[in-house]
Amino acid sequence: xxxxxxxxxxxxxxxxxxxxxxxxxxxxxxxxxxxxxxxxxxxxxxxxxxxxxxxxxxxxxxxxxxxxxxxxxxxxxxxxxxxxxxxxxxxxxxxxxxxxxxxxxxxxxxxxxxxxxxxxxxxxxxxxxxxxxxxxxxxxxxxxxxxxxxxxxxxxxxxxxxxxxxxxxxxxxxxxxxxxxxxxxxxxxxxxxxxxxxxxxxxxxxxxxxxxxxxxxxxxxxxxxxxxxxxxxxxxxxxxxxxxxxxxxxxxxxxxxxxxxxxxxxxxxxxxxxxxxxxxxxxxxxxxxxxxxxxxxxxxxxxxxxxxxxxxxxxxxxxxxxxxxxxxxxxxxxxxxxxxxxxxxxxxxxxxxxxxxxxxxxxxxxxxxxxxxxxxxxxxxxxxxxxxxxxxxxxxxxxxxxxxxxxxxxxxxxxxxxxxxxxxxxxxxxxxxxxxxxxxxxxxxxxxxxxxxxxxxxxxxxxxxxxxxxxxxxxxxxxxxxxxxxxxxxxxxxxxxxxxxxxxxxxxxxxxxxxxxxxxxxxxxxxxxxxxxxxxxxxxxxxxxxxxxxxxxxxxxxxxxxxxxxxxxxxxxxxxxxxxxxxxxxxxxxxxxxxxxxxxxxxxxxxxxxxxxxxxxxxxxxxxxxxxxxxxxxxxxxxxxxxxxxxxxxxxxxxxxxxxxxxx
Amino acid sequence: xxxxxxxxxxxxxxxxxxxxxxxxxxxxxxxxxxxxxxxxxxxxxxxxxxxxxxxxxxxxxxxxxxxxxxxxxxxxxxxxxxxxxxxxxxxxxxxxxxxxxxxxxxxxxxxxxxxxxxxxxxxxxxxxxxxxxxxxxxxxxxxxxxxxxxxxxxxxxxxxxxxxxxxxxxxxxxxxxxxxxx
Numbered sequence: 001x002x003x004x005x006x007x008x009x010x011x012x013x014x015x016x017x018x019x020x021x022x023x024x025x026x027x028x029x030x031x032x033x034x035x036x037x038x039x040x041x042x043x044x045x046x047x048x049x050x051x052x053x054x055x056x057x058x059x060x061x062x063x064x065x066x067x068x069x070x071x072x073x074x075x076x077x078x079x080x081x082x083x084x085x086x087x088x089x090x091x092x093x094x095x096x097x098x099x100x101x102x103x104x105x106x107x108x109x110x111x112x113x114x115x116x117x118x119x120x121x122x123x124x125x126x127x128x129x130x131x132x133x134x135x136x137x138x139x140x141x142x143x144x145x146x147x148x149x150x151x152x153x154x155x156x157x158x159x160x161x162x163x164x165x166x167x168x169x170x171x172x173x174x175x176x177x178x179x180x181x182x183x184x185x186x187x188x189x190x191x192x193x194x195x196x197x198x199x200x201x202x203x204x205x206x207x208x209x210x211x212x213x214x215x216x217x218x219x220x221x222x223x224x225x226x227x228x229x230x231x232x233x234x235x236x237x238x239x240x241x242x243x244x245x246x247x248x249x250x251x252x253x254x255x256x257x258x259x260x261x262x263x264x265x266x267x268x269x270x271x272x273x274x275x276x277x278x279x280x281x282x283x284x285x286x287x288x289x290x291x292x293x294x295x296x297x298x299x300x301x302x303x304x305x306x307x308x309x310x311x312x313x314x315x316x317x318x319x320x321x322x323x324x325x326x327x328x329x330x331x332x333x334x335x336x337x338x339x340x341x342x343x344x345x346x347x348x349x350x351x352x353x354x355x356x357x358x359x360x361x362x363x364x365x366x367x368x369x370x371x372x373x374x375x376x377x378x379x380x381x382x383x384x385x386x387x388x389x390x391x392x393x394x395x396x397x398x399x400x401x402x403x404x405x406x407x408x409x410x411x412x413x414x415x416x417x418x419x420x421x422x423x424x425x426x427x428x429x430x431x432x433x434x435x436x437x438x439x440x441x442x443x444x445x446x447x448x449x450x451x452x453x454x455x456x457x458x459x460x461x462x463x464x465x466x467x468x469x470x471x472x473x474x475x476x477x478x479x480x481x482x483x484x485x486x487x488x489x490x491x492x493x494x495x496x497x498x499x500x501x502x503x504x505x506x507x508x509x510x511x512x513x514x515x516x517x518x519x520x521x522x523x524x525x526x527x528x529x530x531x532x533x534x535x536x537x538x539x540x541x542x543x544x545x546x547x548x549x550x551x552x553x554x555x556x557x558x559x560x561x562x563x564x565x566x567x568x569x570x571x572x573x574x575x576x577x578x579x580x581x582x583x584x585x586x587x588x589x590x591x592x593x594x595x596x597x598x599x600x601x602x603x604x605x606x607x608x609x610x611x612x613x614x615x616x617x618x619x620x621x622x623x624x625x626x627x628x629x630x631x632x633x634x635x636x637x638x639x640x641x642x643x644x645x646x647x648x649x650x651x652x653x654x655x656x657x658x659x660x661x662x663x664x
Numbered sequence: 665x666x667x668x669x670x671x672x673x674x675x676x677x678x679x680x681x682x683x684x685x686x687x688x689x690x691x692x693x694x695x696x697x698x699x700x701x702x703x704x705x706x707x708x709x710x711x712x713x714x715x716x717x718x719x720x721x722x723x724x725x726x727x728x729x730x731x732x733x734x735x736x737x738x739x740x741x742x743x744x745x746x747x748x749x750x751x752x753x754x755x756x757x758x759x760x761x762x763x764x765x766x767x768x769x770x771x772x773x774x775x776x777x778x779x780x781x782x783x784x785x786x787x788x789x790x791x792x793x794x795x796x797x798x799x800x801x802x803x804x805x806x807x808x809x810x811x812x813x814x815x816x817x818x819x820x821x822x823x824x825x826x827x828x829x830x831x832x833x834x835x836x837x838x839x840x841x842x843x844x845x846x
Contacts, residue, residue: 622793
């Protein structure tokens, strides 16, 4: 067993992960001023790499130490001006940050990758000499054209690019009898504007008496200047695009690998302020006192039974109060800021945008909002999915954006905000938006809505369609201009956290996904309701009202209806009917009014079983999304109750016919 | 005492609890000095109605005493319900539908279901989508077989049937657990 595989203490993991995170943050800062790097930032990045190296060496993490050493070395060269900070090199360092985090979390997990990356980092200069710095590699010239270039022509193109000028491709036709003279004249006219590097035969035109050419011209002048040199001959002129960086095989491979193996990013260990731990200790001390008081009470034979009961109840209340405080404090201790998650998204956007060949800027706000540690972890995957969706399907290519009068670079805004016991995360892009007409069409095609329902369907109902499994897995839709790939999974994940996801989108203007979830997950307070002998839990955060249900108050047909409740008409459904359970004659006596955002729904139930703190769990990947159910919780001994997904029930009622459970 | 009871007696069952891990399942080594190169396969045999079936032992992670499940509203057969397996919600399926032994699943969840019969067990199998349970009428034991002893199925559903085994007790059909869940 190599020393790397020995599990280091948890403090190593958390400290290494945090240092790597800060390192990543600073590298992104550096990127913003890559041409003229801020020496302050450069120095702190260097120091962070250095302390990672020290940390890894202390804990015998050989691979990590080597990788950190290579990173430190390269950063040192940047710092001393011995090497230039380029985008490709920054990528390499960011890749190292990802690896640091993986190694911190699971030492020995990526040993080979670490070794390879370390050698890539330390051979940055040779690599630059050998492949990175041939500017011709970055010129997006058709391979068949590239093949016929002479060595001299290649050399001239290289020089053009080195001077920072562009290579233009011009397609032009000259009469058969005069073409040689025309080309000579062109060469002369181009003097001072550019250089005619290569004259290649063009495709055969319609006219046999005209020869077409593809000319490669190196020029620092603009298009107008070049066109002038051609003297009004009809021509197609465009610059040959230059790739931002050379994409080596290793890099391409790295991109694929990182896609799946994105490290958790957030360490599994938690740092807790010592003051908080002290407070927890105080609570424990208090509990001990209560325990002592109860013991003393058991000996108190002089008390009358009545006085004894009173005393016992008093201690019991003290106990419950203290346990509540203890629970609150523990929940507080579990709260962490969203910043690491947001930082990770920053790196992700950068990489995904590059892969997609788009320009995207991610802005964040509210990174200081604190939510439960586990929520941060579980939020990561859905968020990655949404960001990927925004980049792949939302943000248009730069050219198209310009045509639509938008800035070239797409903008994604990730914001968080705390509202009471809930956090609201919003991810907006200024991309193409959802094509609702198309959604409607596909929904009919896939049989998710019948035509009548689809016509009548409002935005809310169509939103629900967007998140339903039948919609998103449809291959017919994945190529559609909007979204809808895997959104059902996102919704399931969010529902598993007792959260709700909503989408708002205008075609052409962009899309906003809004996720509302509780800030703590450890326990969810639930109201237990009974229907036809079954028990379900309704998250108390969405229960607005509990009323006696008067069946005479309004007409209910097929278990559905609209009833006036406290001066407002709300849709009401019988839960038994909705779930297809046998209805009981004596049932349906309570009306539980639930709501998410502005929407309201009345659920008719048979019995109420009080409130309970529930630890909820998802239903797992095999069952996936079960309509109307967000998860399960254990109450009492071996008794599992299902937790209602209030958001989904609302969607379902607004949409019409009930759904059946999708089989895995 | 039948073989089944003898085998089950080796387990320490706690009511409504999972039983010991399969590693402790006693497997008889009938042929200690069998010729090399004859790879033996271990099968877990179980009964459904009057028929005997088997799955590869390696796919089964646990055997639970059958208990009332939590019903999933609007679930379709063969899904019977879910149970909480030490914090993991595990769906339980009725294999008899897939094997065409029955056309409807008996209620095993909800308030209307009866107490499961004593020998009924839930086999927890490992799948790509997490653990899943198979509700069986009884567990017979572990059988070691050579692959050559498996015959091709003659009739009946063939989709997930790996082979048929002739034992002293009768015919035993070896099936792919993933197929039973579909």
